[in-house]
Amino acid sequence: MRALTWHGAGDVRVETMPDPTILNPRDAIIRVTSTAICGSDLHLYDGVIPTVMPGDILGHEFMGIVEETGPVSTLMKGQRVVVPFVIACGSCYFCQKGQYSACDNSNPVENQEISEKLYGHAMSGLFGYSHMTGGYPGGQAEYVRVPFSDVGPIVIPEGIDDDKVLFLSDILPTGWMAAENAKIEPGDTVAVFGCGPVGLFCVESALVMGAETVIAIDHHPHRLELARNLGAKIIDFTETKVADALMEMTGGIGPDAVIDAVGTEAHGFAPDNILEVVKQKAVQGFDRGHALREAIMTVRKGGRVSIPGVYGGYLDKFPLGAMMEKDLEVRTGQTHVQRYSQDLLQRILDDKLDTTFLISHRLPLEQAADGYKNFHDHQNVWTKVVLKP
C-alpha cells in the first residue's frame, strides 16, 4: 500500500509499505477514504517530538471502510467509520471512567517505558505519533490496522460526506473538551489563544456552551477571519498588545477562562520565546510556551486555564506564582475522544455543529509531502489539508 512516512525534520515521503494485517482478536483493518494532516503532525514534521523513527507512518485523523475484522471485532465489513486518534481498550479502570486517553492497555509494554520514565506514568497508544505512544502505524495511508475496533470506531450513517465527520477523529472533540475544561458559564468571556483548527473548534464549542464573548488571538488574517465568522471577537497579536487588550475588553477584569490552543511551538518574538528557541535547539524537550504564559497572566483571578495545546517536555519560566496567587484552575490532557463521539456526531447530524468551513485543501495522498510543506509554511491560507488515498 502507499503511505506517508517520516524520515527526519522536514522530510516526509509517500512510499510503498507492507499492507497491515490483523494481529489481535479485536483488530479491524480499515481502507482509508479520508485522512487529514493535524497541527500536531507539524510538531513531528519539525522534529520536536522525540521517539519518532525513520519509516514511521504518520497520521491520526482518518476514516474509511471496514475491510477486514478480527474474531472479536464488533464491526462489519463495509461499514463506514471514523477512528479516534486515541487507542483505548474500553475495559481498564481509566476507560471505564471515561478517561480513554489514560488507557492502561493500548500502549505496548515495551513502549510504555519511554513515557513512564519521562512522565512517571505510561501514556496510552495513539495512531502514528512516535514510539512513546506505541509506535502504531498511522492513518495517512491506504490501509490501517485499528486495535480495539469494538471500542473506538464511530459508525457513520449512510449519506453523510466524509468532510462533515472526519474531524470527529481528533480536532473536534479536542476543541470541545478544551471548552468543557474551561468550565464556561453564561455571561463568561473566554479568550482562545491560537486560531489553528483546534483553536477554531474551541471558539465554536465555547459559543455553543454559552459563552457570551469569545476573543480569539492569532496573527494570520485568514484564520482570524474564520474565527470572526464563527462569532468571535479577534485580536491580532502583531498589531495589538494582547494583555492590555484583554484587560480593556473585559472591563479590567480579565477573561473568565483562557484556552491555550497553541502548544509547544508558539510563534512570535517575545523575549521568553527566543530563549526557549535556543534551548530547544540545544536540549530536546524544552517547550516554547509564550501563549501559555500570556494566558495565565491575563486570565482573571479565580479563572480557569484550559490547555489543549500539545506539550512534550519541560517548560521554563512557568508562572506558577501567578497560578497560585490568582487562585487559578488548570485543566489539560490528551482528548478522551471516545467520550464525546456520539454526542458530537449527533450535533453534526442535527446541523448544530459544522466543521467543513475549516477545510482549505484536498489533495491525493500521493501529494501528502506537499501538503505538509504548505500547511507548515503557509498557515494563513492552508488551514486544513484533507488527503484522499
Place this chain on the structure above:
Amino acid sequence: MASTKSAIAAGIALGAGAMALGLISAARPHRDLPPDDAPGRTAKLGRFGQYEVVGHAVTINKPLHELYAFWRDFDNLAAFMENIEKVQPTGETRAIWTIKAPAGQTVDVETEIVADRQDELIAWRSVEGSDIDTEGRVKFRDAGARGTIVEAIVAYKPPAGAVGKWIAKLFQREPNIQGRQELKRLKMLMETGEIAIARPKDKPPEEQH
C-alpha cells in the same frame, strides 16, 4: 530488631528467612525511627543478601478468584512472561519452567508450590538440586471497584560458574523493568483478552520497511 513488616518483605525468600532477617539488621543504619511502611524491595539499600529480588504490584480490573485461578494454572504463565518458553505442570504442586537462554537454548527449573491459599496467595520454590535457586510468591488482594491488586515477587540466587553467569545476565537485564512488563502483559491479557502490539511480533521495526 527486624520488624514484622521487614520480615514479611524479606520473608519472600521463604526458605532463607533467617538469613534475610540477619541481613536486615546488618543493612539498616542505627536509627530510632522504626522502619517505614514501604515494601522492602523499594529500599535504597538491598535487604536480601545474595538473593536478587524483583517485585511489582499491578491493579487488574478483574475479580480476585478469576486472577487466582489463572495464575494457579501454571500452564498460563508463559503467555505473559517473555523469558519463559513454557511452564509444564508435572503434578498437583510441581511444575517445570523452561527458561529461554541465549542462542536459542533453554534451561529447565523445577519448582514446587510451598504455600497455596485460595484467592489469596501462591508461593513456589525451586526443588533441591536445581541450577537456579529461586522462589516466588504472588498475592491477590481485593481492591473494590478497581478490581484486584496482584503483587508478584521473585527471588533468585544465581549459581556459580558459566551457567550462573548467563543466568545472572539474563535476569539482570533490567530485571525490574522486565518484571513490571510481565505484570502489565498479564493485566492486558486479563482485562482485554489480548496483549497490545503495534507491529508484527516476529520482525523488529526496522526490518518491516
